[in-house]
Amino acid sequence: MNAVSKSILTFILRTLIVISPIILILLGWYIWADPFKVIRHYDCYYPEPAEYPARIGINKGIVTFTNFEDRIKEGHKYDSFIFGSSISCYYDAATWSALIKDSLRRTCFAKGNENHISVNPYHFDSSGESLISLAKKVKYLDDNGIIIRHALIILDPVIMAANPSDSPGSIDPPQLHKNIFETIGYHYTFFRAATNADFFKSYIPGMVWNKPVKNGHNMVFERQPIKYDPLTNQETLQLWDSIIRTNPEKFYSRNPLNDSPIVYTERSPVLSEKKKEALERIAGIFSRHATDYHIIIGPNRAKITLNKSDLAEMQLIFESGRVHDFSTSHAPVLEADTMLYDNTHYRPPMAEIMMRQVYGSNAAE
Amino acid sequence: MQFTDIIFALFLTIVFCLYWFPLRGRTVWQNTLLLTASYIFYGWWDWRFLGLIFLTSLTTFISAQYARGRYGKLLTTANILLNLGILICFKYLGFFTENLGKLLSLFGLGLDWFTIEILVPVGISFYTFQAIAYSVDVYKCRITACRNPLAFFTFISYFPQLVAGPIERASRLLPQITGIRHWNRQLASSGMRMIMFGLMKKVCIADILAIYVGRIFSASEIDPIMVLAGGVLFSLEIYCDFSAYSEIARGVSRLLGIELMINFKFPYFSRNIPEFWRRWHISLMEWFRDYLYIPLGGNRNGKIRTAINTLIIFTLSGLWHGAAWNFVLWGVYWGACLVAAKFLFKQQVSKRDSTYGDIPAMVATFGVTSLGFYFFRCTSQADIIAGVHALWLYAAVFILIWAFSLLMVRYNILRKIIFVTFSALFLGIACYIAFTRWIYLLKFWWLIPGALVCVLEWEARNSDYPLQSVSSDEWKRLTLYVVCVLFIAISEPTEMTFIYFQF
Numbered sequence: 001m002n003a004v005s006k007s008i009l010t011f012i013l014r015t016l017i018v019i020s021p022i023i024l025i026l027l028g029w030y031i032w033a034d035p036f037k038v039i040r041h042y043d044c045y046y047p048e049p050a051e052y053p054a055r056i057g058i059n060k061g062i063v064t065f066t067n068f069e070d071r072i073k074e075g076h077k078y079d080s081f082i083f084g085s086s087i088s089c090y091y092d093a094a095t096w097s098a099l100i101k102d103s104l105r106r107t108c109f110a111k112g113n114e115n116h117i118s119v120n121p122y123h124f125d126s127s128g129e130s131l132i133s134l135a136k137k138v139k140y141l142d143d144n145g146i147i148i149r150h151a152l153i154i155l156d157p158v159i160m161a162a163n164p165s166d167s168p169g170s171i172d173p174p175q176l177h178k179n180i181f182e183t184i185g186y187h188y189t190f191f192r193a194a195t196n197a198d199f200f201k202s203y204i205p206g207m208v209w210n211k212p213v214k215n216g217h218n219m220v221f222e223r224q225p226i227k228y229d230p231l232t233n234q235e236t237l238q239l240w241d242s243i244i245r246t247n248p249e250k251f252y253s254r255n256p257l258n259d260s261p262i263v264y265t266e267r268s269p270v271l272s273e274k275k276k277e278a279l280e281r282i283a284g285i286f287s288r289h290a291t292d293y294h295i296i297i298g299p300n301r302a303k304i305t306l307n308k309s310d311l312a313e314m315q316l317i318f319e320s321g322r323v324h325d326f327s328t329s330h331a332p333v334l335e336a337d338t339m340l341y342d343n344t345h346y347r348p349p350m351a352e353i354m355m356r357q358v359y360g361s362n363a364a365e
Numbered sequence: 366m367q368f369t370d371i372i373f374a375l376f377l378t379i380v381f382c383l384y385w386f387p388l389r390g391r392t393v394w395q396n397t398l399l400l401t402a403s404y405i406f407y408g409w410w411d412w413r414f415l416g417l418i419f420l421t422s423l424t425t426f427i428s429a430q431y432a433r434g435r436y437g438k439l440l441t442t443a444n445i446l447l448n449l450g451i452l453i454c455f456k457y458l459g460f461f462t463e464n465l466g467k468l469l470s471l472f473g474l475g476l477d478w479f480t481i482e483i484l485v486p487v488g489i490s491f492y493t494f495q496a497i498a499y500s501v502d503v504y505k506c507r508i509t510a511c512r513n514p515l516a517f518f519t520f521i522s523y524f525p526q527l528v529a530g531p532i533e534r535a536s537r538l539l540p541q542i543t544g545i546r547h548w549n550r551q552l553a554s555s556g557m558r559m560i561m562f563g564l565m566k567k568v569c570i571a572d573i574l575a576i577y578v579g580r581i582f583s584a585s586e587i588d589p590i591m592v593l594a595g596g597v598l599f600s601l602e603i604y605c606d607f608s609a610y611s612e613i614a615r616g617v618s619r620l621l622g623i624e625l626m627i628n629f630k631f632p633y634f635s636r637n638i639p640e641f642w643r644r645w646h647i648s649l650m651e652w653f654r655d656y657l658y659i660p661l662g663g664n665r666n667g668k669i670r671t672a673i674n675t676l677i678i679f680t681l682s683g684l685w686h687g688a689a690w691n692f693v694l695w696g697v698y699w700g701a702c703l704v705a706a707k708f709l710f711k712q713q714v715s716k717r718d719s720t721y722g723d724i725p726a727m728v729a730t731f732g733v734t735s736l737g738f739y740f741f742r743c744t745s746q747a748d749i750i751a752g753v754h755a756l757w758l759y760a761a762v763f764i765l766i767w768a769f770s771l772l773m774v775r776y777n778i779l780r781k782i783i784f785v786t787f788s789a790l791f792l793g794i795a796c797y798i799a800f801t802r803w804i805y806l807l808k809f810w811w812l813i814p815g816a817l818v819c820v821l822e823w824e825a826r827n828s829d830y831p832l833q834s835v836s837s838d839e840w841k842r843l844t845l846y847v848v849c850v851l852f853i854a855i856s857e858p859t860e861m862t863f864i865y866f867q868f
Contacts, residue, residue, distance in 0.1 A: 007548060
């Protein structure tokens with residue numbers, strides 16, 4: 001090796017000596033702490049809120065898939081899935097099951113055959129779920145030989161505009177990665193999220209005081225006191241539901257809502273070619289599985305409604321009577337504060353109203 | 366692909382290794398690598414605009430071959446008009462049609478049938494001006510036309526300076542591209558220092574300031590205090606952002622054995638307005654001076670003509686930054702300030718190095734600068750009007766600070782008293798915060814790299830670049846570098862692009 005090559009290598013080595021210590025320290029901390037629970041497998045992703053008030057907000061998609069795989073290994077067999085963003089979390093799986101059974105009893109089975117009706121629900125959701133990621137999830141189930149007998153897709157005119165994101169809260173979990181580069185990008189995203197000053201600003205005082213602290217631009221800790229059912233991947237907010245029932249003024253003084261406007265705003269079209277293709281893939285898989293499915297486009301506090309051309313497109317892609325747009329008709333219900341946890345997420349009673357209307361049932365009180 | 370992306374670090378590593386290991390000493394292959402890398406770099410932004418940069422390179426190269434021939438003037442003019450036409454089309458057509466429409470509507474006419482929304486190619490202003498400068502230089506026999514298409518295309522698209530300058534002259538850059546590059550470890554080390562310092566300025570200071578500036582300018586109403594804060598903070602943001610890019614560009618280029626020109630020479634340590642414009646965006650101002658100001662007559666035709674030429678140059682300079690009236694206003698503001706500085710206040714560029722005694726003059730200059738940058742940042746007419754209404758506060762605050770700094774500089778005893786008082790106060794507040802409100806120290810962590818940048822730039826204000834003359838003690842140097850790397854590593858991911866990419 002000549003002198004110039006040696007000099008260049010020496011330069012590279014010295015640069016690495018300067019850069020490496022910091023990177024290795026941060027990497028070491030990240031691997032040891034694993035604050036976003038992406039490196040190791042955990043039996044419990046949602047510890048008890050009362051015991052662990054300072055819980056880092058984690059990627060729901062990772063929990064959904066990891067928990068699903070764990071339950072499958074235990075022998076659970078799921079055949080009914082609720083898809084969507086975090087809004088879909090508050091569609092109660094048990095209520096949905098009951099409505100499906102009721103609907104099946106009324107439409108398909110003679111009274112003597114009730115014992116053969118079986119619905120095993122699972123929430124297959126992610127935060128900020130885009131239509132493209134949703135299609136990937138449906139495909140994942142199809143590729144893994146899971147029969148989708150029943151499906152409920154929960155959408156919202158605002159969320160439908162979302163595109164696949166690289167943010168820690170919304171990035172696709174490893175089970176959906178197509179190549180090693182996506183997996184590297186995934187781990188790099190969480191490494192950066194866990195080793196930047198904005199994270200430490202909240203994390204350090206949060207750990208010291210053992211309570212959620214917002215000291216930076218982004219929220220690090222989970223605000224919601226989530227009760228988690230691993231069998232259905234269902235999240236409930238029993239503590240908040242209790243406070244809202246008994247003392248709504250106290251709850252909403254701490255979690256104020258925006259005023260609901262008088263006028264409705266029709267969203268501009270959001271279904272790009274890629275999103276239409278994603279919906280067509282979903283429709284194709286449901287067709288092959290002979291899935292009994294419904295798509296609910298729910299309302300929101302801001303009274304932003306689904307664009308008519310988007311609705312028409314969806315009705316073309318999916319079978320008749322499968323797409324239910326409640327973004328206009330049910331928006332007045334959300335004028336009542338007690339129907340909402342926050343400006344984006346409506347509570348289970350609102351979800352139940354729409355499910356009952358879709359499945360046309362008065363049973364399962 | 367931005368300089369702050371991890372993908373750029375991988376890209377640069379690959380280019381560096383290929384450049385210096387298998388291709389060392391082979392200029393043609395190195396230029397092929399640089400050209401390919403530059404097109405990959407530019408195409409990463411938007412592959413659709415590769416055709417434009419190729420067209421600019423091709424027309425400029427061909428027209429220069431015949432620039433000294435019989436139709437030289439015609440060809441050179443045609444090339445300039447073509448490239449300016451492309452620039453105007455992409456950057457200014459929407460602005461002109463919108464304003465023409467408004468003008469016509471005053472007479473009851475309309476232009477509603479014509480609407481246009483064009484995506485502005487990244488860096489078009491920079492490489493277009495670089496190509497035009499080359500065309501003119503060849504025509505005027507300042508340089509000979511480059512006969513090597515590979516070298517020339519590399520010169521136009523050279524990736525470190527492609528999207529945000531500096532706007533290089535062919536006389537400086539082309540010989541380096543056509544010549545053999547020799548490995549120089551000191552040059553490469555200084556390049557790494559520049560990259561490190563530039564990254565720290567960008568991700569630890571500019572991006573954080575951008576959040577606060579964004580909040581100010583997105584407020585429904587801007588009061589005078591917000592105008593002052595917005596102007597000052599944006600001035601710091603745009604300097605840290607733009608100078609960081611230039612430093613990283615120079616640093617990357619030094620890694621490849623090529624020297625780019627200095628684009629910023631610590632402009633906020635300028636003692637007067639003329640000096641500021643010799644230190645801020647040097648490559649652009651030199652371009653305007655050589656290709657517009659001097660052809661218009663420069664300062665050779667009396668004071669009035671000089672003043673008019675100055676106003677024209679700065680108005681066009683403002684328009685170069687963007688197709689919006691706030692940029693034009695900024696240009697006119699600076700033209701007026703420079704004319705007033707030269708003719709009313711007789712300010713001249715000083716050749717001596719700056720000292721602590723120049724701080725009052727620096728404060729006054731910064732006051733004028735930050736007000737100009739407030740207008741530069743305005744996004745609406747209401748913001749501009751708010752700025753005009755806040756002129757009294759701007760003047761009052763900066764006069765006070767100027768007077769205070771003047772007293773501090775002139776009276777030693779006063780300086781000592783104030784220093785001791787402020788130190789004690791600062792220590793007391795710091796201890797209080799550390800023990801009772803320590804989480805706020807975490808919130809403003811970026812003030813530490815901010816203070817470090819201020820100190821290092823002040824120490825280097827009469828040098829070429831910050832960190833040029835760091836301590837000779839190896840351990841002190843290493844500690845400084847590790848600290849800089851730490852700040853870069855923990856920088857907040859705000860996903861801010863470099864401001865000057867939009868130009």
